[in-house]
Amino acid sequence: MKITTVRRISQLFFFALFLWFCIVATVGDKFWQIRNWPINWFLQLDPLVALGTILSTGKFYGPLHCALGVVILTIIFGRFFCGWICPFGAIHQFVGYLGNRGKKVAEKIRLNIYRKAQCVKYLVLIFFLGMAAFPSLASSLQTGLLDPIPLVTRSFQLVLLPILDRGTYLTSVNARYYEFGWLILAVFATAVLLNLIIPRFYCRFICPLGAFLAIISRFSIWRIGKTKPQCINCKTCEKSCEGGCEPSGNIKIAECVLCFNCRDDCKHDLIVYQTVSSLAGETQVDVSRRGVVLSFVSGVLAAPAIRLSGKVASNWYSGVVRPPGALAEPEFVKRCLKCGQCMRVCPTNVIQPAGIEGGLEGLWTPILNNRIGSSGCQLNCVACGQVCPTSAIRPITLDEKGGLGEFASAGPIKLGIAFVDQGRCLPWSMDKPCIVCQEDCPVSPKAIFTKDTFTTVRDGVVSVKKLTGDSIEIDQSIPAGKFGTGDYYALFEDGSRCKIASNTDTSIGISEGKLPASAGKVEIQVRLQRPCVDIEKCTGCGICEHECPVTGKRAIRITAEGETRSKDRRLLL
Amino acid sequence: MTEPNQINPPDVGRINSARRQLLIRGAKAAASIAAAVGVARWLYDPKGLGAKKVPDTFFGEVKGLPDFSVPRKDGQVISIVQGQDRAKTASKAIELLGGIERFISPGDIVVIKPNVGFATPSILGATTHPDVITAVVKLCYEKGKAKKVIVTDNSINDPASCFTISGISKAASAAGAEVVMPKDSYFSPLTLEGGSLIKDWPVYCAPFAKANKLIGIAPLKNHHRSAASMTMKNWYGLLGGRRNVFHQDINNIIAELAMLIKPTLVILDGTVTMMTNGPTGGSVSDLKKTNTMIASCDMVAADAFGSSLLNLKPADLPYLSIAEKAGVGAVDYESLKPLRAEVI
Numbered sequence: 079m080k081i082t083t084v085r086r087i088s089q090l091f092f093f094a095l096f097l098w099f100c101i102v103a104t105v106g107d108k109f110w111q112i113r114n115w116p117i118n119w120f121l122q123l124d125p126l127v128a129l130g131t132i133l134s135t136g137k138f139y140g141p142l143h144c145a146l147g148v149v150i151l152t153i154i155f156g157r158f159f160c161g162w163i164c165p166f167g168a169i170h171q172f173v174g175y176l177g178n179r180g181k182k183v184a185e186k187i188r189l190n191i192y193r194k195a196q197c198v199k200y201l202v203l204i205f206f207l208g209m210a211a212f213p214s215l216a217s218s219l220q221t222g223l224l225d226p227i228p229l230v231t232r233s234f235q236l237v238l239l240p241i242l243d244r245g246t247y248l249t250s251v252n253a254r255y256y257e258f259g260w261l262i263l264a265v266f267a268t269a270v271l272l273n274l275i276i277p278r279f280y281c282r283f284i285c286p287l288g289a290f291l292a293i294i295s296r297f298s299i300w301r302i303g304k305t306k307p308q309c310i311n312c313k314t315c316e317k318s319c320e321g322g323c324e325p326s327g328n329i330k331i332a333e334c335v336l337c338f339n340c341r342d343d344c345k346h347d348l349i350v351y352q353t354v355s356s357l358a359g360e361t362q363v364d365v366s367r368r369g370v371v372l373s374f375v376s377g378v379l380a381a382p383a384i385r386l387s388g389k390v391a392s393n394w395y396s397g398v399v400r401p402p403g404a405l406a407e408p409e410f411v412k413r414c415l416k417c418g419q420c421m422r423v424c425p426t427n428v429i430q431p432a433g434i435e436g437g438l439e440g441l442w443t444p445i446l447n448n449r450i451g452s453s454g455c456q457l458n459c460v461a462c463g464q465v466c467p468t469s470a471i472r473p474i475t476l477d478e479k480g481g482l483g484e485f486a487s488a489g490p491i492k493l494g495i496a497f498v499d500q501g502r503c504l505p506w507s508m509d510k511p512c513i514v515c516q517e518d519c520p521v522s523p524k525a526i527f528t529k530d531t532f533t534t535v536r537d538g539v540v541s542v543k544k545l546t547g548d549s550i551e552i553d554q555s556i557p558a559g560k561f562g563t564g565d566y567y568a569l570f571e572d573g574s575r576c577k578i579a580s581n582t583d584t585s586i587g588i589s590e591g592k593l594p595a596s597a598g599k600v601e602i603q604v605r606l607q608r609p610c611v612d613i614e615k616c617t618g619c620g621i622c623e624h625e626c627p628v629t630g631k632r633a634i635r636i637t638a639e640g641e642t643r644s645k646d647r648r649l650l651l
Numbered sequence: 652m653t654e655p656n657q658i659n660p661p662d663v664g665r666i667n668s669a670r671r672q673l674l675i676r677g678a679k680a681a682a683s684i685a686a687a688v689g690v691a692r693w694l695y696d697p698k699g700l701g702a703k704k705v706p707d708t709f710f711g712e713v714k715g716l717p718d719f720s721v722p723r724k725d726g727q728v729i730s731i732v733q734g735q736d737r738a739k740t741a742s743k744a745i746e747l748l749g750g751i752e753r754f755i756s757p758g759d760i761v762v763i764k765p766n767v768g769f770a771t772p773s774i775l776g777a778t779t780h781p782d783v784i785t786a787v788v789k790l791c792y793e794k795g796k797a798k799k800v801i802v803t804d805n806s807i808n809d810p811a812s813c814f815t816i817s818g819i820s821k822a823a824s825a826a827g828a829e830v831v832m833p834k835d836s837y838f839s840p841l842t843l844e845g846g847s848l849i850k851d852w853p854v855y856c857a858p859f860a861k862a863n864k865l866i867g868i869a870p871l872k873n874h875h876r877s878a879a880s881m882t883m884k885n886w887y888g889l890l891g892g893r894r895n896v897f898h899q900d901i902n903n904i905i906a907e908l909a910m911l912i913k914p915t916l917v918i919l920d921g922t923v924t925m926m927t928n929g930p931t932g933g934s935v936s937d938l939k940k941t942n943t944m945i946a947s948c949d950m951v952a953a954d955a956f957g958s959s960l961l962n963l964k965p966a967d968l969p970y971l972s973i974a975e976k977a978g979v980g981a982v983d984y985e986s987l988k989p990l991r992a993e994v995i
Binding site for chain 2: 522
């Protein structure tokens, strides 16, 4: 079998595996739903994930240990990950192949020449690493924006699969929503479509992971190269060169993604994978020192520049409600990859990719939007923390979330607090009974309690004509049938109150209580249970907000005040 | 060189070719024009939607649900069984009413509507206990010779989580029932004739498409807005859309649901009663052992009796009298001579 065939099988296999791990990142009890599938395996393999978090946190997070294997293998063999494993790379290669079918050989060779601009990806890498590297200034992990594994993960999890699910319902019972999905798709689609201009455009010019692997493959023991300094210079080897690394001449070895197409295409078997450098010459990473310094300094300064907004300090936006177990914001942004796994696994779809409300660096990080999904954050679920690859959301237990067992003294994890908007709440401002929020509050005792009150309805003071048995005849006209719902009462001048059972336009029937002997006027009152939040009990789960019948802007809303993860946002004494 | 005044012979070939081109293009242009005019004519709407009589619904309305009830037998309307073992008390309660054979005929397709509103484990009593579901599904299959039993609800929390965490999915599947999760497409707009609230409102109709029997199985729970959530309130789970607006008139919506839905049988599980913090509960301290299972053909009677387990009077539940006036059932359950038994 040709080595390129083996490579294609490898790419297909890993792409299928990636797709499978995307599909199974769904809560449920079917075999194709989340059992013990290692759904983060690709993210854990990604050395840039490991490097980024090492720089931002100073620690090598245990579950990322697979990345070390990739680093070691890259040091020995070169960028095999790009050419053989990376699912995003496989997509690029395939789309590039589709886009270049039928083109003349000379045209293909021209497309695959080495371009000086391929050094941009190193600058991208160094910029992002600079952003993460100085905790004393402001360390922010932004590699996930362009790191291919988080990028392709979130594109599949939050956009492509949900789109596929519309109408087919393959992986979810009902349509799933992701608020900034369009932007994720735009980035993904742009990256993929650029292959029609130059094959593997993303890999050659942008990919920071590829750049990192290129740098560490500098001392690789085996490398592609020519066995003779001269050949007939037919350049057939560059016809399908994926890396754009110029194997025909002085090979830019850092750009080589080990596709082995050159080795296959050379009719004279002059190109081999060998332990010596190409006899036609070899160039290492080709990037100017000035560029490196400039992008590193830019990155180092970019992080504190973004922080000038104060969004990670006192100017934090109250709508940034993070999932249960999320670290405090400064620590959170050092770890979150924006990979979207938590948003995909969340059974209620309440976790959403943020816009820039949490600051520029918070783009696509997880926030809770209780208006989306099937329910707020359910008490008996900790799925998001279990799947987070970098522990930006800690893997908490149900006991810790609920403040049970050994966590009883700490109390439940609060995501925020529910605030009643009395100007929009039906019982508070419209004199309509409701309390759906109280009904669905899952905490025991309920965090939402009611203050019960009687209020006279509009035009509700009517003069009495006659009192007979259990009915009141009145002098003026009232809407027939309106007050017989069990929520209305008749208040008499002596302070006694009777429940209204029914009414016509001129009489009121009483079901409970005794009519006074005589009355001149009667007030029709509605009994209202007005919801109030017990700040000590409320966990900010958002079920009340989700269920509130005031559907546009909810009359009860969660904001992040009082969230457990930040001491400086506490509200309770 | 050509003479300046010489007339060239016409290039017949070229002219013919040009004529052919013109004819072909002309024919295609005519076809295109005809197509454009045809489509315009076909889709032509002179007044727009607003000018028409506003349709009641865009989707085609469903008029009511089928009547799933079986002929009434005086003296066998409601049974109340004391005991702790739900499987035994439920079976006994049904037996007292004439056995499952009275309700389920061979070949029936039965829908069971438990309360699967919340994603909490069964021990917290916020959802129908799986043991009752197992017992009833088994009865339907084994003695009733039902063809198929469907267990479904439109949950409040995430449906998949509710069915899994409550243990209902597992129990129902193990007993051979089909568990149906709600999908957006399962709801059809429905209007209750004589009702004032259920008008062109999405109702969970799809599971009933082929069913001919319906059994409601509800836990017995405190409810701050409606005082109690029992067999009648259980039908709230069949409403779709932003159903919570109906909390403004909770008593009438419960009564209208009871008018709309004519079940074969309802079962009220008062083995434990959620005395406080309902209908979600959340702690076993909200529960009280009341060791009672009620089976009834009359849901008003069942709920009227059930209110006593919550230390309430039927008058505390205005929806009971509203439903009684509408002819749904009898508040005075003693007048129906409940059949009583105790199983240990």
